Amino acid sequence: MTRWMMTTAVAMLALTGTAQAQIKLQIGCTATTDCASAMVAVDEGIFKKHGLDAEMVPIAINSNIPAAIMSNSIQIGGPTSTVFLQAADGGLDLVAVAGATVMGPSSNANITAFVRNGITIKEPKDFVGKKVGAPGLGAFLHVLFVKWLVEKGVDPKKVNFVEVTFPTMPDIIKSGGVDAVLTAEPTVSRMLAAGSGSVGARYASELNRSEPIIFYAASRDWATKNPEVIKKFRAAIAEGAKIVNDDREKASASIAKFTKQTIELVKASPPNKSEPELKPEQLAWWIDIMSSQKMLETKLDLNKLILK
Template identity: 75%
Template sequence: MKKRFAIVLTALSCALSGGAFAQGKIQIGCTATTDCASAMVAADEGLFRKHGLDAEMVLIGINSNIPAALLSNSIQIGGPTSTVFIQAVDGGLDLAAVAGASVMNTSSNEAIAAFVRNGVTIKEPKDFVGKKVGAPGLGAFLHVLFRKWLMEKGVDPKSVNFVEVTFPTMNDVLKSGTVDAVLTAEPFVTRMTNAGTGYVGARYGADLARTEPIIFYAASRDWAASHAEDIKKFRAAIAEAAVIVNTDRAKAGASIAKFTKQPLDIVKLSPPNHSEPALKSDQLAWWIEVMKQQGMLQTDPDLNRMILK
């Protein structure tokens, strides 16, 4: 694990070394999902500026690249999934969670799906055996949650061939037959359904019905320690933006569509995931247990150290 993160970190550092980011400006990296809606809204509605923070959003293709991007300082705050964050810390990266982003609830769980291409038959969990399934980050939220669902249904996750596929390329990858299914969520489910690419093979998020964090905002511990005032400003802006995300679907949808480059009409078909700025260490306990079951952790992560006080 440490070797994998070291390789990714080196690659990202080399790729980004040609142009340093403007001093004083904070880059916030997230993938093309609704889970970082509070940061998207804070940027669009001027809430970062209101709280004295010069910040902009940066689109990251694969969630599992976020920890390395944080350590290389190509972004200063990122939105890793709970599983990516925990695995990075377990692998030796000194990261700290600085604020909550999204949590699982009935709405977000219903939006999660294993989407199957036309020509492939999936009627029950065991039908995924031997199939090639694309995930937007191996070890990320949707991947780990799906493997948990397979285990609860009596299917060995090792019998499924998982590969990484970014959200924006899922439709094309399915159409080409490169993969048999993808692990995705709204608005991509509706967009691919409308395109006639395939069908929903499983609503595994709804089946599990959990309430733990999906994504939260994190930073390198060194950066957070030397930018305590910026962290306070960030938290204040996120707390204000979370209210908008949870109560004003129109504003939230517009910000999500702008950042993810999804058509607004498609984004409007599903509400953004519930935003919860507060983050407590015990909320990560379930994820740690799940990851231990899947043999993803080498240590016993310190829950109290994970979250920046």
Template identity: 80%
Template sequence: MKRQLARLAITLGISLQMACALADAAAAQAKIQIGCTATSDCASAMVAVDEGIFRKHGLDVEMTPIAINSNIPAAIMSNSIQIGGPTSTVFLQAVDGGLDLVGIAGASVMNPTSNNAITAFVRNGITINEPKDFVGKKVGAPGLNAFLHVLFVKWLVEKGVDPKSVKFVEVTFPTMADIIKSGGVDAVLTAEPFVTRMTNAGLGSVGARYAVELARTDPIIFYAASREWAEKNAAIVTKFRDAIAEAAVIVNSDREKASASIAKFTKQPLDLVKATPPNQSEPRLKPENLAWWIEVMSSQKMLQSKLDTSKLVLN
């Protein structure tokens, strides 16, 4: 009887070990979908995929293109993607609206180079000499209440222009050239390499470099997940952060590798991507980094509640 109990105990122990091993293997092999729009802001994730950095850290990751940034929070909550790259503004408005999202790592931040790459690009036949010339114009933004849109509204306010006097519509980055060419909008809020591409095609010119005038250094895009997923997968989040930190070094120092990954994901010509440096990658994300955005969005009446920055970033 004792021998039978001992054998049973050994069998149960082995079974438990096998179950744990299988569970660990399943977790390691589970594919993580990261959703981002067609810009260089998620370059650290793109590089981490292409250079095998995620695999080195035991993660199986695939990048998923998202047309409009404001669609990312819903994609995260539906589990279509597990991690997304929302702009700071899209993230904050989603949280304010009741979605339990949390930032898990930094992606890109504003700096003089990236600010210079942001423009209001104006189609041929439209003349913009000063901010008030945007009054009455139809302006396309790659996501209403997303990064470029909120920054532009902030700029208009600082220049004494009522944002309500401008008509805003959503236009995805890949379709900007076509809609500018067709006259569907008077201007688009965009960034490199799309600015150079439309300029070279003779579709119009830069009407304003509004981000340069604002001269901020706050987060543009960061990686976010549902709080439930992040807390249940704490080990994966740690590995993800380590991989992103390693890839960020490459993004900021190796133009060749960064450009190749950006061109591959965004489907932009490599030469065009190489012509403009990617936005600065900053893998660290601190709660206080979101304070300015909350202030700006509150002033634009985009937030209904008082958000606590300490709850917005996973420890």
């Protein structure tokens, strides 16, 4: 073998090694701020630094994420706590691999029942008989709203709930397709700026909870077969979470890019707090609430829901 051939072979091996080092990973989330730690980790090259060629994949409705994970359309997704638990209760072998966001004063204030023009909501019972759009029946915002109605003495069965994706909320509110939507920032500011309606209730603020909103999940089979990928993913998410919590400019840029909202609109409200650590006891409240709403049929083992 000539020196030129040897040099070429070494170069090709080096390139092959680099390509192999970058493990492809698709992460699915809806158009909210809750997966901002992953968005930032993609845009700031954090995943690449950890050897992951990660891509953010938009999912229209949160309740579709578990099926996308199980079909391997995505390897990791950001289901809400409620969607994850309902999927696990239904027999899907999912496991949480890292935390995304948690509820808190600022994030709770971002959540509203937004009411279209022509509809007046003065108190919780005014939602009776109304058509209310939720970004997934059984998803986070829907379950919280039902909990709020129950605490206010309103029968949630007297409210007509339908599924409406986040991107279509402004149009469906403007057209009168629903009376209200359960939504969050930056969609709230977008609809207020368009003069489409008003805030009917800030129900999450009244509940005042601090449990997880969204966390990152994978199929147990994939996660157990790829421990090194999980380790790298967690490390990248921890770095991304710090940027989300400390650097509003970078976080806003990544959120705007993924959600396709204007940067001005995204900056109008702070992103939800990123918390990469996830503990079994943090899911206990959600299980109690979902059980009371007859959303769960089995007794879930908290210690098996989170990958060690």
